[in-house]
Amino acid sequence: MIRLEHVTKVYKTSPRPALEDVSVSVDKGEFVFLIGPSGSGKSTFLRLLLREDVPTKGEIHVADWDLTKLPRRRVPRLRQRIGCVFQDFRLLVNKTVAENVAFALEVIGKPRHTIRKVVPEVLQLVGLDGKAERMPNELSGGEQQRVAIARAFVNRPLLLLADEPTGNLDPDTSQDIMLLLERINRTGTTVLMATHDHSIVDSMRRRVVELQFGKVTRDDSRGVYGVGR
């Protein structure tokens, strides 16, 4: 599903590479934690997968796409198969829950009858049925993140990228969100989650890829956060 081969990314503004000779391979249907301190290269990793940037050296493959050779006009197709969730939810505050989810389908030109059908389904999946007409500011943080996850998942992506999705949530709510991500993973969607959250990583016992100063320092198939330290 994801294959990075000797990927190096150097930003013009910094002499030190953000990623240095990173090679990681993730199979379809895997659940992978990407951990490491701030500035270790997690965000760059995710940006490269979304083709927000191209690597300075190396190759990146996502599904059947070779991202280093993917022309600009094909990038939307790639992104339509990748769902994204962030720490700050990134909801549109002037749209209702249902409209926020529908927006992701509207802007890629899905027909209206499809939207009317799948939006309630996905809201039910994330446990927000009955809150479709609420505005984001009427929801708790956990509920807002559920909306964001619904939006990321509504188009049935092959891959779900989550950048610190529990960073703004209390431990209990974080657990609920993790259960939801796990459920999504069970549908066959590959999940890659960047996080600082020790307890979540430790309790889930999934594959852990650790980055430090842009290099992969650990790749455990059933890891915990703080091993070896």
Next chain:
Amino acid sequence: MRASFVFSEVLTGLRRNVTMTIAMILTTAISLGLLGGGLLVVRMIDRMGENYLDHLEVYVHLTDDVSQSDATCSDEPCAGLQSSLQNAAGVESVVFESREEAYARFQQIFAGQPELVDLTRPESLPASFRVKLENPERFAALEEEFSGQAGVNRVVDQAEFLDRLFDLLGGVRNATFAIALVQAIAALLLISNTIQVSAFTRRTEVGIMRLVGATRWYTQLPFLLEAVVAGLIGALLAVGGLVVAKLGFIDRVLQGPIEANIIPELSLADVLLISPVLFGVAAAVSAVTGYVTLRLYVRN
């Protein structure tokens, strides 16, 4: 492409940014109005050319004493002049106009300005031959042959006055085009700025759109259409302004010369004929400006 989605985005964009949108529409309207004005002057010049060039004549003004004494051109030197003019090379026709006839024509031309007619005595107008040339370029030869002759005061080429009039109109046209151009630059900058502000206020939406894989058309078309819609509203105002200017101002100010057939009348049809040009220019310019702005300033 879902038209309803794009359409609602355009409306939201224009509303959210209303002061900027109004400024953009007004500058565009003024610029296009001036452009339209210039085009109308061009039309006027063309039509005047058509009207006049066919009837261009050379005037051989006779001296005061001949004008006074010989009202029918039956005596010398008038009769002799007439026959030698008729026989001169390149002359198509020669018509004698006596002082009285000249005065009658003067009264007719300036019927709109009775003060001028009151002030002018027939004695101040000369009798003349109106000579039509087969080729207007022959004027110099004719002038050389007749200007010194007895009874001739002056040989005058109408084309000379016409040139001066055309120069004046050409100047008016160039000035309107120049101001239109300056205004157009202001309009371009405003369009560009409005799109940037619009893109900035909608950066969250655009960010999400890019993230979920919306194509360039979906993310950028609303901004582009916003500029085009504003441009077209500007063009509408410009056409409206020209119609109002024609009915309320030009018709009144130029009433005299128009009735005297010196300047062709500006019809509403003329204004309507140039309006597709204005709409076309508005749409093209705002679309191109929008496209370039999005390319340069707004990340894809």
